[in-house]
Amino acid sequence: MNKVITHSLFTDFDIDLFKAGKHFKLYEKLGAHLLEVNGVKGVYFAVWAPTAQSVSVIGDFNYWVQNEHLLQVRWDSSGIWEGFIPEIEKGTLYKYKIQSSIDGVITEKADPFSLYCEKPPHTASVVWDLDYSWKDENWMHSRKETNALDKPFSVYEVHLGSWKRGEHNRFLTYLELADDLVNYVKETGFTHVEFMPVMEYPYDPSWGYQLVGYFAPTSRFGKPQDFMVLVDKLHQAGIGVILDWVPSHFPDDSHGLGYFDGSHLYEHPDRRKGYHPDWKSLVFNYGRNEVRAFLISNAVFWLQNYHIDGLRVDAVASMLYLDYSRNEGEWEPNIFGGRENLDTISFLKEFNEVVYANFDGVQTIAEESTSFPMVSRPTFTGGLGFGMKWMMGWMHDTLQYFQKETVYRKYHQNDLTFSMTYAFTENFMLPFSHDEVVYGKKSIASKMPGDEWQKFANLRLLYGYMFTHPGTKLLFMGSEFGQNDEWNFEKSLDWHLLQFDYHIGIKNVITDLNHLYKNNPALYEKQFIAEGFEWINYSDHQNAVVSYIRKGNNPEENLIVVCNFTPVIRYNYRIGIFKSGKIVEIFNTDAAKYGGSSVGNNNDLQIESIPYDGRDFSVELILPPLSVTVYSFK
Missing domain, CATH: 2.60.40.10 (Immunoglobulins)
Known part of the structure; x- marks a missing residue:
């Protein structure tokens, strides 16, 4: 019975x-x-x-x-x-x-809508509820203003399982992280954290990108309410929370979504569209109404029930193209003969429309590595509707330039300045993400050339250039103190390095760059529009120096930025200025507190009526070795 x-x-x-x-x-x-x-x-x-x-x-x-x-x-x-x-x-x-x-x-x-799952490798769902008393009213009330596109976004990307470990290499719990991680992010000045996927996943080496429990925070670190505490405390500290979200594919584990009821229910039945050859995983059927509702409901779920402030959508390029990682004959063109996946495009537009229509102050961010047009433009203008897009080309070109010995950089300056030819075609976020510090790519610090002093000077220069370049910022954990080794998801970051001066210096420079970014509207008010940037000189290849102006709504608050990409001190270096008066150095990556040589401009600098760089006025500077210096008008 x-x-x-x-x-x-x-x-x-x-x-x-x-x-x-x-x-x-x-x-x-x-x-x-x-x-x-x-x-x-x-x-x-x-x-x-x-x-x-x-x-x-x-x-x-x-x-x-x-x-x-x-x-x-x-x-x-x-x-x-x-x-x-x-x-x-x-x-x-x-x-x-x-x-x-x-x-x-x-x-x-397992239940596709389970709120809680057994701790892997066990695979059952757990009957649960979402009862919790939130204490983040102030954050939620002001989020629309705080999280706007003309506000600072400095994102700390975190893998919860390896940020820090406990005794005997055990995972820290959500509740432990709610103390340690929150205090650390607040101390270093980041405006947001981005968690690599927290949704339940069976296989640790996937880092969370092969999901089974789309509606359940992983039980590796505690209960759903414990994760709510972590989000709540971040909000109370004034820190936004972005989640990595993976609607691109899912694993074929026997208890997961694949072949769910004996049919291709969630995955596309055509293997040319329903199987991902790189990741050996299954691809959602974006043309099936019920599957679209499942995915968009999942996005809404995290924003509604966990007060999440943004979703970074993983592997968008793999979704957009029918021929992605497929050889000729392994894919079928769309009805117009093109390679674009029309079902995906329709789905992503609807996802963004639903998110922005229902949640004030929430942003969606696309990890999209191609030149697909208008990713971060509104759907009513023909765009995909994302708030931001990762600037993968900038990341690639910048790291490639910085890995060159400094003596050769004068021959490659165009690689560095090229980003400004397309910087305002999208709302770009500048990422140095986990993908750049794995699989033999070395850590960001280890990519830098030269002796130990030059390596760390280059790293400070890299970060100074990143934070003064138009766009929002993202930095993977460990990079903020110059982790030497590649990221290893099976152990903690190398926190012991913070006993050494150079690593303390990197942490100090990141902390001060975060404050520089947040405290100077010229660095964020127009970070996505061309009016926010002006070259002073990008063609001094011989000295490997570039200079530019960052602009906000108030011209009196504009900043001048000069980057010296060689270890040579440049005395009496002249740049053109558009008005008379004085400027003062407000930031210098070569300062002693960062491990630098303390070369710089300690006094107010008088602007002279000497035409230069196509401007009526100019000023002479001392450029420290391998440095970024920032100046404001008196």
Whole structure:
């Protein structure tokens, strides 16, 4: 005898929205929900499995026996199976046992909408709730202003499992991180943290980019409410939270979304569109309404229930192109004969429209590595609708330039200045991400040429150039103190390096650059528009020096930036200025506190009526070796 009571959370309108792909709060209906029905407490289960012949809930409450608790399929051809099981409590382990009507195959699946999962390598879902009393009212109230595109975004990218480890190399918990990480991010001055995927994933070496539990923060570090505490405390410290989000692909683990009900339910049935050859994973079917609703509901879920401030969408390029990592004959053109995935483009536009229409102050950020047009332009102008896009070309060209011995840099200055030819075609974020410090690429610090002094001077120069270049900023953990070794996800960062002066100096320079960025509107008010930048001189190849002006809304607050990419001190170096008066050096990467040689301009500098660089006025500077110096007008 079946022990499941007929019950439903779905209205006819819910079903119509679901079928149309327009239900963006599916997590309120599908999944496991603690309820009281007719005075009896228990759990309502609902799962989408349209080709199933039968669906049973199995778990520790029924000794994992099939057919003890059979769900009922709805009459409306939605493919949803549902039912209420009395006396099940929070913390109960469960899965769905699904027998396919196609070939009788039986799958045993975790709940796609589970709020909490067993700690890997265990794979069951856990009945849970999201009860929590938030204390971040001030942040949420001011977020629309704080998180705007004309405000500072200095992002600290974090892998929770390896930022810091506890005794015997154990993971720190969300609650421990809510103290240590929050204090550290506040101390170093970053405006945001970006967490590499926190959604449940089975395989540690995937770093979280192969997800199984899309609605569950990983249990490696604690319970869902513990993750809420971490987000809450970051907000209370004035720090925004961005999550990596992976709608591009998912693993084929037996308990996951793949072949869910014996059919290609979530993945595209055509292997040319439904399988990713690089990652050996499955690709979502973006043309299926219910799958689109699942993914957009997932985005809304994190923004709504975890107060997340931004989503960085992973691997967008792999989604946009039908021929991505495929050889000739392994892909099929779209209906217009092109290589663009039209279903993906439509999905990404709708995702961004839903996010921006429903959440004030939230930003979406695309990791998109090609020249696909208008990624960060509004959908009503034909764009994809993202708030920002990673500037992968800048990252590649800049690191390539900096890895050259300084004596050769005069021959490659165009590599450095090229970014300004396209810097304002998108709302660009400048990333030095985890991808640049793995797989033999070495750490950012280890890429720098020269002896020890020059390596660290180059690193300070790199960061000074990054923070004064138009665009928002992202830096992977460990890079802010000059980690020597490549990132290893299996252990803590090398925090012991902070006992050494050069590494302390890198941390100090990043801290001060963060404050320089936040405290000078010229560095952020027009960071995405051409009016915010003006070259003074980009053609002094012989000296490997560039100079430019950063502009905000108030011309009196404009800043002058001069970069010297060689270890040679440049005395009496003249640059053109557009007005008379005085300037003062407000920042210098060669300062002693950073491990530099203390060369610089200590006094006010008088602007002279000597034409130079096509301007009526000019000033003479001392340029420290391998340095960025920043000047404001008196």
